[in-house]
Amino acid sequence: MELADRAVGFLLSFISTSIFTYYTFWVIILPFVDSDHFIHKYFLPQEYAILIPVFAGVTLLCFLSVFIGLVMLKSKKKKA
Template sequence: MELADKAVGFLLSAISLSIFTYYTLWIIILPFVESDHFIHRYFLPQEYAILIPVFAGVALLSFLSMFVGYVMLKSKKKSA
C-alpha cells in the first residue's frame, strides 16, 4: 500500500504543479506577450482568470457548509 500512496501523492503533486504553472503563465506572463502571438491560443480569455477561482471557492465553501451542517445534525440526533 505504501507504493500506491506514493504514486497518488506524486500524481497529485504533478497535477497541482501543472495547474499552478499554467495559471501563473496565464496571469503574470501572458499580459506582456503580444496579442497576435501563437501562445494565446493555449490560454482562456482573461475574464476566466477571476471567474474560475471565484466559482471554485464558492463551490468549496458551499460543500464545506453542507458537510458541517450534516455532521451537526447527525451528532444532534445521536445525543438526543
C-alpha cells in the same frame, strides 16, 4: 498500499504544480506577450482568470457548509 499512496501523492503533486504553473503563466506573464503571438491560443480569455477561481471557491464553500451541517445534524441525533 504504501506504493499506491506514493503514486497518488506524486500524481496530486504533479497536477497541482501543473495547474499552478499554467495559471501563473496565464495571469502574470501572458498580458506582456503580444496579442497576435501563437501562445495565446492555448489560454482562455483573461476574464476567466478571475471567474474560474471564484466559482471554485464558492463551490468549495458550499460543499464545506453542507458537510459541516450534516455532521452537526448527525451529532445532534446521537445526543438525543
